[in-house]
Amino acid sequence: MGDAMISIAICDNEQVFLDYYQSKLESVARKLKIDLDIHRFSSGEALLFHLDDYPNQFQIIYLDIVMGGINGIETALKVRKLNSVVKIIFLTSSTDYVFNAFDANASHYLIKDLHDDKFDDVFAHVYNQVKANISEPLFSITTQQENYLIPFSEIAYFESFKRLVICHKSNKERIEYYYKISDLVTELEDKPFILIHRSFLVNMQYILKLSKTDVYLKNGVVLPVSRNNYEEVKDKLFNYNNQNRLK
Template sequence: MVTIFLCDDNSETVEKYSTLIKRTAEKHQIDIALSVFYSGESLVFHMSDTPDLPDIIYLDILMGKLNGINTAKQLRKLGCNAEIIFLTSSEDYVFDSFDVFPIHYLLKEETAQEKFEQVFLRAVHLSAGEEAKKFVCKSGASHKIISLKEISHYDINRGVVTVHYGKNEKFEYWMTLAELEDQLRGKDFIRTHRSYIVNLQYIAKFARRSVVLKTGESIPVGVTYEDKVKTAFMDYIVRINAEF
């Protein structure tokens, strides 16, 4: 079952996309549960206690007081990891949407059926693979399973790894940094220092010998790692932008 939320303040658009989603799901024999919302406020309120409920969110950008970009930012702060697809009649906001990591940006009047299906199926595929995007860390009898999307960075001190995730949460366990690097290889994490590994999607800006994360934290960048970090980040940005 794939849980999908559709949020748009225009009833005709809601009807149109509800039909498209149901028709596409039926065509590809995908079992879905679809819920609709008519404002960003109502969507945020509904998800305040259950941010992980939806797998996919179709979200209009141009809405009343709380537009789609700000709605998505609030949802991400709540811990929502759903695949977000923006709907809009204008391309003006495409770069503003990068901060919330949407998978696509659909123009309402210009999206062909074939394109809609491609984006829908990609979202379903990504949401289905989300279980593979978990990080498992164990400390004695206790263990923690964390979505990689929630992890901003790791630091290590005398063999103790601290994973930083969610809303300033931490979990400590034993592992070498080399072992951790192997575990994270190919998953958009980069070593910035002999004691730090950072999630590329959390980098907000580069400073002198450091990177500032979207969480506000400043992480040191060692001299020997600086060029590699910048190259990895630029490759990541190019790849993300190419998906739009």
């Protein structure tokens, strides 16, 4: 895969900083010989409004902490609901907020200063992480309220319940949506997911061990294996573990 275009949002309510960070990005892009697609937003609300329609457009967001309307921390927490993988770099004129940012899973802090020598290093560091992650496939779920994008590596299993599918993330969060598990099986046949029971489609990377009746997951969950599926589960799991041992 060649260098994919990296999309970046800068969100700051002061024009002077929007201009400044855009020109910093353009100069670092020239230096690293990469293409950047830069979008500017002058409020957290404007950024979130845009992300509602295009939740995975940006790989990196530069976010001012102190803005009129909702502040950068609140904005970041809402961004995280729409996209768990985008890199967030906070821009701040004071270090007072540093501790609030851990909740938003921020990559870095930059103190706002027009003679900022850390900018290029921070950008290069985050850019390398993004390049490594671009290849991480995301699973998209649309519920009546939201559109979620979840890395496959964070999904432990899917459960079929009445007319719903429940996506169980490895951290035990759940997302419910109207869907058929049979459609999901077809959709995910090239991914390491296996139907252990007509109600459970499990990510093999989370299987700790298999018994004749149950599958034990690495996050402590135990799920039933149906008698009809046991032999196939055993074979697929054996092959999956062997292949991954060689990697």
